[in-house]
Amino acid sequence: MSGNQDLTTLLRARTPLLVIESAEEGRVIESFRHAIAQSLRPLFTWSITDGLRRIDMDDDGEHAVPDATMTLTSIKQRTEAGVFLLLDFQPYLRYPMTLRLLREIVLRQAAAEHTLALVGSKIELPDDLTALATPFQMALPDAQAMAALVREEAFAYSRENSGRRVEVDADAARTIVRNLAGLTHADARRIVRKLIYADGALGPADIPGLAQAKFELLDRENLLHFEYETARFADVAGLSRLKRWIQQR
Structure with missing residues (x-):
């Protein structure tokens, strides 16, 4: 799927796992900023440098957890459903604990209806997560x-x-x-x-x-x-x- 309208639809449908292969990280974030307005859920980004930050409003910094496993644990424990853009997350997909936490969040096992979006130039998922993921392609400029x-x-x-x-x-x-x-x-x-x-x-x-x-x-x-x-x-x-x-x- 592609296009801002399709992204809005996916978010309103509370799609559990999106995979976005794009080097234009800034455009991805801006597309989510626009789309999130209709889904009425908080929007977060995670990176190894900044940790977990809320970006749809001023962030008080209380969720700034740099470690990937701790971040996923924190997301799983949140009772309010949110949208989480995980930037450059590919290196962490080789760890069993990371994969297990991702599965539990995506399958919503004792977790809220979060949407996780893996964002990077190339995202390779194991077969069990691929079956649960929805690819999303950024629309090219007209x-x-x-x-x-x-x-x-x-x-x-x-x-x-x-x-x-x-x-x-x-x-x-x-x-x-x-x-x-x-x-x-x-x-x-x-x-x-x-x-x-x-x-x-x-x-x-x-x-x-x-x-x-x-x-x-x-x-x-x-x-x-x-x-x-x-x-x-x-x-x-x-x-x-x-x-x-x-x-x-």
Whole structure:
């Protein structure tokens, strides 16, 4: 499943275990902040550095427990159902005590109807937990979001360069926005920032660079070879004959 509306539905349904494979931790947290408003449950994050913290309101720090096993024990003992984002939890999934506590919380054995969400670039669960988990995929930005991202980066460049405005070719900018489709918000931002900061402009000359950068992101295992096609439409085989035929009609 994907999309904020789907996430809201999953939370309102009190889904016990979500698995979210994403490197965009900030966007995941913000999506939960928006979705939690309709589920009427407290929202927490856990990380090894900050422990357990409530993030839907000011946190008084009383739940800041850094240890993963102690954190799960604390969650299990809570009588008020909550939503818990467990960040970078993968290393702890090899410990029998951690897995047992997760199962007991997910199966709601002497526990409230909590929702646990495992968040990380890659989450690998043992078979018994996989059967209980619901995968959730973050929605990719649409064209409107990509256009907003390009504007944000142009404004950022201007602020950092004494008000110098980015020179933008409108047609090229539209092509760039279209070609950003399929990328995550973070990947698209890195590419756009690189294009803008190279020369303070967005124009036709940036399109090959965008294509190569996108290709490299999608071919992380280096199995393919990139070559940007520079041939003009007029060079396509048979086009001259087609043009003569049209003129003779």
